[in-house]
Amino acid sequence: MNFEKQMKKCLKLALKAEGKTSPNPMVGCVVLDENGNEISTGYHKKCGEKHAEADALSKIETGHTLIVNLEPCSHFGKTPPCADLIIKKGIKRVVIAMRDVNPIVAGNGIKKLKNAGVEVIENVLEKEAKDLNEVFIKNMKENKPFVAIKCATTLDGKISTSTGDSKWITSEKSRHEVQKIRNKYDAILTTSATVIADNPSMNCRLKNSKNLIKIVVDRTLKTDINAKIYSNPKEKVYIAVDENLPMKNVFPPHIEIIKCKTKNNKIDIEDLLTKLYSKGVMSILVESGGTFNGEIIGKNFADKIYQFIAPKILCDNDGKSAYAGQKQLYIKNAFNYKIKSVKSFSPDILITLCKGL
Ligand SMILES: NC(=O)c1ccc[n+]([C@@H]2O[C@H](COP(=O)([O-])OP(=O)(O)OC[C@H]3O[C@@H](n4cnc5c(N)ncnc54)[C@H](OP(=O)(O)O)[C@@H]3O)[C@@H](O)[C@H]2O)c1
Numbered sequence: 394m395n396f397e398k399q400m401k402k403c404l405k406l407a408l409k410a411e412g413k414t415s416p417n418p419m420v421g422c423v424v425l426d427e428n429g430n431e432i433s434t435g436y437h438k439k440c441g442e443k444h445a446e447a448d449a450l451s452k453i454e455t456g457h458t459l460i461v462n463l464e465p466c467s468h469f470g471k472t473p474p475c476a477d478l479i480i481k482k483g484i485k486r487v488v489i490a491m492r493d494v495n496p497i498v499a500g501n502g503i504k505k506l507k508n509a510g511v512e513v514i515e516n517v518l519e520k521e522a523k524d525l526n527e528v529f530i531k532n533m534k535e536n537k538p539f540v541a542i543k544c545a546t547t548l549d550g551k552i553s554t555s556t557g558d559s560k561w562i563t564s565e566k567s568r569h570e571v572q573k574i575r576n577k578y579d580a581i582l583t584t585s586a587t588v589i590a591d592n593p594s595m596n597c598r599l600k601n602s603k604n605l606i607k608i609v610v611d612r613t614l615k616t617d618i619n620a621k622i623y624s625n626p627k628e629k630v631y632i633a634v635d636e637n638l639p640m641k642n643v644f645p646p647h648i649e650i651i652k653c654k655t656k657n658n659k660i661d662i663e664d665l666l667t668k669l670y671s672k673g674v675m676s677i678l679v680e681s682g683g684t685f686n687g688e689i690i691g692k693n694f695a696d697k698i699y700q701f702i703a704p705k706i707l708c709d710n711d712g713k714s715a716y717a718g719q720k721q722l723y724i725k726n727a728f729n730y731k732i733k734s735v736k737s738f739s740p741d742i743l744i745t746l747c748k749g750l
Pocket residue numbers: 543544545546551552553557559562584585586587590591610611612613614615658659660661662680681682683684685686688713717
């Protein structure tokens with residue numbers, strides 16, 4: 394038995410809570426009896442609630458093999474250690490997809506299980522498990538938010554015409570998919586230029602979707618406070634401004650100013666990301682124009698790109714490009730990304746890319 398089938402089920406269970414577990418990872422669990430029959434399942438539904446192992450084990454007295462996509466925790470956090478519970482419930486074998494990258498756990502859960510005589514099998518569907526929890530891994534390893542760019546372009550890479558017209562480049566189907574992508578992230582980030590040009594709401598209109606945090610990069614506070622992006626008092630908005638900007642404005646309680654360092658009249662993105670992380674923003678979807686996207690790419694902040702491409706061609710040198718301001722004279726100096734998937738949202742396609750060659 395290689396447990397891949399059951400691990401696939403764990404990943405599927407974990408995904409049920411996508412967008413809801415932050416700052417925690419997504420975890421699913423399956424328990425088998427000594428004959429290999431499934432006797433319980435569970436998943437981590439939300440930060441502060443039961444871990445996947447505790448959820449699955451709460452439904453049974455005992456079991457033989459426990460399969461879980463992340464190493465069971467060994468420490469007291471918001472809930473007691475899962476490794477202790479697994480031992481207490483008399484589990485004989487634990488199958489894990491990946492070790493926990495949280496330095497408090499990092500192998501200690503496995504050690505605890507092995508010391509208690511539990512057999513531990515590691516690395517089952519490890520790559521898939523790491524993909525699933527890419528945000529958590531980035532947070533734990535770098536203490537920084539995971540950053541993704543979403544853009545919608547023509548076939549010639551434009552996000553608007555030279556007159557600024559940008560509605561709509563992609564189809565309704567694609568735009569519905571954007572709603573689903575937004576729901577995976579803690580926050581949406583955009584810029585003063587995009588708020589002024591498009592007055593977007595940048596919310597998630599799916600049934601039961603969460604209230605997203607909004608971040609507006611607006612160095613000199615030139616956006617209109619009546620813009621749609623500021624209109625929902627249930628949605629927290631951070632406005633990133635120059636730390637030296639004299640502030641006399643009074644904002645409603647859901648709007649908070651983050652004072653950032655600036656360099657050459659631009660917000661220092663590193664400083665902004667550090668400040669957002671300290672406020673609990675673990676993942677950010679950037680939906681801005683080419684100037685800001687270019688900065689994110691040029692400074693290597695983009696962990697992922699979702700690019701919707703419509704089969705439309707503008708043939709216009711002056712139309713705005715999806716990525717700008719970081720001109721490279723040689724192909725060898727281009728910023729390289731790896732294609733992870735290509736999906737059809739007819740008539741458009743969505744290319745999802747991650748860092749690397
Ligand atoms: N198709 C799409 O997917 C899509 C998505 C979004 C937007 N758009 C289009 O994009 C257009 C706007 O694009 P754009 O290139 O003019 O503007 P942009 O990239 O949205 O924003 C640029 C602005 O961001 C601010 N900024 C602050 N710190 C920065 C930094 N470190 N690096 C870069 N910018 C920084 C600056 O304004 P401050 O000085 O005020 O801070 C700057 O003018 C709009 O027409 C909109 O329709 C298209």
